[in-house]
Amino acid sequence: AQSVTQLGSHVSVSEGALVLLRCNYSSSVPPYLFWYVQYPNQGLQLLLKYTTGATLVKGINGFEAEFKKSETSFHLTKPSAHMSDAAEYFCAVSDSFGFGNEKLTFGTGTRLTIIP
Amino acid sequence: NAGVTQTPKFQVLKTGQSMTLQCAQDMNHEYMSWYRQDPGMGLRLIHYSVGAGITDQGEVPNGYNVSRSTTEDFPLRLLSAAPSQTSVYFCASSYAGTGAGNTEAFFGQGTRLTVV
Numbered sequence: 001a002q003s004v005t006q007l008g009s010h011v012s013v014s015e016g017a018l019v020l021l022r023c024n025y026s027s028s029v030p031p032y033l034f035w036y037v038q039y040p041n042q043g044l045q046l047l048l049k050y051t052t053g054a055t056l057v058k059g060i061n062g063f064e065a066e067f068k069k070s071e072t073s074f075h076l077t078k079p080s081a082h083m084s085d086a087a088e089y090f091c092a093v094s095d096s097f098g099f100g101n102e103k104l105t106f107g108t109g110t111r112l113t114i115i116p
Numbered sequence: 117n118a119g120v121t122q123t124p125k126f127q128v129l130k131t132g133q134s135m136t137l138q139c140a141q142d143m144n145h146e147y148m149s150w151y152r153q154d155p156g157m158g159l160r161l162i163h164y165s166v167g168a169g170i171t172d173q174g175e176v177p178n179g180y181n182v183s184r185s186t187t188e189d190f191p192l193r194l195l196s197a198a199p200s201q202t203s204v205y206f207c208a209s210s211y212a213g214t215g216a217g218n219t220e221a222f223f224g225q226g227t228r229l230t231v232v
Contacts, residue, residue, distance in 0.1 A: 041226075043120075044206065044221075051218060090158060099215060100211070100213070102166060104161070105161075
């Protein structure tokens, strides 16, 4: 089975500073990787995804992630943090081998706090 | 489109009671899933469906039943509630892409269940 590991359950950064959230994956096949964001008392929203092709993936709200096969990593970054980025972030890998996304394996999440 | 709608938003059950968490989507998605979210554990897959009449177990299926009689609805039944089932439950749906990487899961707002 595939898995993802998120390093750091809590990350705090100052407003305007670089955001770096770490995700490493384990997969025996080329993975489909996702980052989701969850705002308080909300469902999950897709930030970005990696399928094949370009290893640097751009998402919504200024976030991007780089797929590094040699490091089995898919870290999420944003150059300049904004107060509205405070949320919980989940890295996920698809366990679906068909045409849907019905089987996702999630990391344990990283709660991002922005310091004014 | 309302997207993925979950009802109720909050529920308190007594140990041993049964109930059904409702999930409906109006996007004509073939694939649907139920996850539970517990602190420090991320989201874990309970059951999933790849189409009407087809369901299968995920990582943590014990104590839960599902059925999928229509494309739109995917209810989750708790047979005899236990305190260990206290959690936040999320329903998700996805459309058929050209592969699992060319689609995305859309999540409902969640149902917060407390079993006392």
